[in-house]
Amino acid sequence: MTISIIENGKKLESTIDFSNFLKEFKRYRLRVILAVLTVTLVAFPLIYSMTPQYSATATIILKAQSDNSTPIDQVEDFDATQAEYYPTQAEVLQSKRVIEAAVRQLDLQNDPLFEIKSTDKVISEDEHVSQIVHAIEKKLSISPVRFSQLVKVSYESNSAEMSAMVTNAVINAYIHLEEQRKIEKTQQAQEWNTTRMAELKEKITQQKSAIDTYLSDNGLLTYQGVDGFETEQLALVNDRLATAKEKRITAKASYNTISEALGYPLEDVATLPSISNHAQLQDLRIALIQAKRSLFDLQKKYGPKNPLILEANAQIEAIKLQTTSLLKELKTGLYKEYQASVERENKYRALLNEQRKNFTKLASKRDAYNTMKADLDKTQELYEKIFLRSKEQELTMLYREPAATLLDPATPPNKPSKPNKALFIIMIFVMTFILSLLFIIIKAALNKSVNNITQVRTRLGLEAIGELRPFNYIEDLPLFSKGFFAHSYSGETIHAIRTSILLNEKSWPTIGLVSTDSDENNELSSYLLAHSLSQDRSTLLIDLDFRKEVSLTEEILMAQPSEDALSSSTAEKEVAEVLPTLTVMGMAEILENNHSINDCIIPLEDNLSLLPRGTLTSTPLLTLSSPELELKLKEVSQQFEQIIIHLPALSESKDTQLIARYLSGVIYTVKAGTLSTNHILTNIDKLTQLQTPIIGAILNNVADDELETEEAQQQLIHQNEDLLS
Structure with missing residues (x-):
């Protein structure tokens, strides 16, 4: 095989299957609708009880250069050509110093909207102003307009008038403080220049005196220079x-x-x-x-x-x-x-x-x-x-030049800016619905199990040869089988598997049924398939699972055989005598003690016989590694047209790997919705390494809404009709 089944399965598993998401949504749609409506109804009174907020906006123009009102250069400490100038001025606009000046200008510390909350501690006016500044700072918004000198200033408040007043006051405070800053800067520069002038004047006097002394000491004249x-x-x-x-x-x-x-x-x-x-x-x-x-x-x-x-x-x-x-x-x-x-x-x-x-x-x-x-x-x-x-x-110092111009002063808004209650309701409705969908998508994405035969193909890369619905399983396999095949539509699901095998171009005289874990109903699948194949050919069911405490042999032979069956032969009488103890001879005695195969085969029905596993005196790995195993399988294949072998779980031992070398093909049994795909693929790879052909997979315990084959759907339909009738 040029490309292994495990690699093929990984390739197919990486594809996106939206049908799984749709099925999950269909399954949980009522819960999603209920959750969305519940959250929306709970949020409705909370949203409509929210206090409205009013936002007033003013627009100012920041000056990029000084006015040309006077030819004298101003004392400036900024460069408007730098990219950082406008963001810096925007930050200055919302600085605490500017907001504090606006608060004191409006006397907000005495406004009822900004009254001190009831506390046991008495605070000073400065502390109260600081609290107001902090509160205004949270709701003040400065938004520079890109590629322009415009800046939009907004403030939110419970009062429409207060929002406009604070916005305009902040801008006026900024303009006034910038003017004062320029004046202070000019005063500082003028004072510094005056000090430097006095120092330079004294230095000039000292330098002139030093030159005169030098000329006198050296007898030099300054007629057209010293020389x-x-x-x-x-x-x-x-x-x-x-x-x-x-x-x-x-x-x-x-x-x-x-x-x-x-x-x-x-x-x-x-x-x-x-x-x-x-x-x-x-x-x-x-x-x-x-x-x-x-x-x-x-x-x-x-x-x-x-x-x-x-x-x-x-x-x-x-x-x-x-x-x-x-x-x-x-x-x-x-x-x-x-x-x-x-x-x-x-x-x-x-x-x-x-x-x-x-x-x-x-x-x-x-x-x-x-x-x-x-x-x-x-x-x-x-x-x-x-x-x-x-x-x-x-x-x-006598000239006043504002740093910005108020272009559009703020006016009291007529409508609140937030909350948009209708939009909130819609957002909560949509967000709850999206979160619910996200939960379903994540749940479906994290579900790496195999749930239907489509996923058998896409995730495992195996051909699905049949699917079985959940069974009301009883330990008496013959009795269960009789009731199972008594209903034609339930029997059709097994006969469909038999038909898939027969329609295959290659003949499969020796077929092994294997599963990843021992609790995936591989025994039941083996027995039902053997029963179906025995309808038109002699079939031998071999139990080679030495790992389970209760084997397929015990499940079949736990029922008491009929008197007619027991009187048919001496061997059958001997079996009847030992049935209560379930200590019958089987493959273990054939391989270890060289017993005759015919002495160990037990007829169950017409064309259907059982070769029990027997009782081992050694370990399964030593017994199954015997060269006699291949010879005995060839021997029974000459006596029976079809051989079905129940194999132990792949994840629990290497027994199946020893047996699979001598089989025509293997059918993989998968229990729907249990094991992860990666775990199953890892165990399938054990068979692929042996180059043992995998005929296909049987998916059992499939949920009703995951059924895809015609036979399983017909069984579901007639079962529902029987319940209604």
Whole structure:
């Protein structure tokens, strides 16, 4: 078997079967109706005696930001952009401080509705107000409207007027207290600023005195900063050094030019840029040109020896000598000027180096001064800001800005808000009905027993081959059987089981009947089935239950046999002699002492015989584990067409597991409404592990309203007709 019956049963058991709930409801419907009506009628006077409550509601708008009535910023201790702002204000609305202010505003401590309950202890007015605040707090409701700045305030009271008065008073108290809180906050800030201003003013005086002392001790001037004068002096010396250096270079260049020009022709020297602008040199150059022109004119008129020509040449030579002398003088002067420029340059360089050293030393003093000056500037800046804010707060203390606006004031309601008495009655009716249904559903859900053949299929995964109604059972099985089959409709229930077996495709020559517990009427089912099968075939009923004190054998043989039956054979006479003691031989003697089977078989009716269990001298497990058991069962199967074996309960021993190995199939007997499904499935699994085929299940002791087979329903119908007739 690829899938065991136990797994199949668990799968089917997990399905929801609503028919069980419907049957339970049908069974308890009158009780449910009675319970619902009783509870509703009991609650009716209690509900209509309840005091009506009136609820008045007002709507306010919480301000998200300050008014722009004044350009001066207010002193605020909240941030309306935060998500927590509106829930916080809603909680402030129902705080004890706000409610107490409303109580004192309305003078509720002297109102008859809030009078002190009669007590032996005398309480003060404050304690009385505290009690009123506590009472109002319980009935005050604050409901912020989502995604808006609106808040709804409601209060419930026995009086419609009081509900409206308290609601409006709470809102007014909240607005007033928020205004006072802002004023107090501004006053505290203004006082704090005044104190800080005095401290800062004293600190500024001390910082200025420290700076003056520092400047005086270090001989510093504050001309364009601490190092302003030194910076200008250093720049001036640096400029003079640069000028001296430039003059030195210029003098050196001019000197070098004149020194080189002394070896050049006079005409070339006169064209040099550095000396061509000299006034005397320009005059000599002009004189030289005029002398050469005169010489040229004279040479055209006179000969070379002419005194005029000689005079002109002498004049030209004199001019050249004078020019050479002038150049030498310029050279001497430029050299002196160069030396003077070098001396000035060295002087300014030395002075610059000295001033650099002094300026470097001044840097640390400048940094210290700058630090002190920056500290003073920051202190003065902070003082100015606090001074400005303090003056602003003096003005804002006179300004009143409400934290909320009353949009819709509360008005006395015309109708009470609760209780809705008709709704209460309906709710109690519906709730009682629902609880009753819930009880039925839980009861049905917790009931894991098998009550009908449908549940045999769904919960156990077995094929239901028949069902039996409860029996008026008597211990005399033959007598009971005779009366049972005397009524055709009761006999039909057993014959239906026989028919289910015969209609099966497979033949079942050796069938065992087993149950979970020993009190599930397995003996009766075995005997009735054997009796039904014996109608058209030779049938042997074997009793192999060695565990019960009163066995199937004893229940069958307790009745006295008839004289005709006893005189039929010698063996029967021997049985008749031992019947009173019920010590007949059976399967125990066959297996243990190797007695003949024929000597132990007892004929009961036509085609029906009994093989008793006998008396064991050993334990059942040792006897039933004998290899002879299989041989003996094969032997009797050759003598009889059908063998029915009554097996012991599965939950009480392993006897059935030893026997089931040699059977063609097993029929499982289940007593309706007793054992849980899990317990039955656990024991069925013992057979499944042996791979013994389970033909199906017989469900006995089935309640009349759980019957499903045609035969059982027909039996019930004719039984009721007989009772009516």
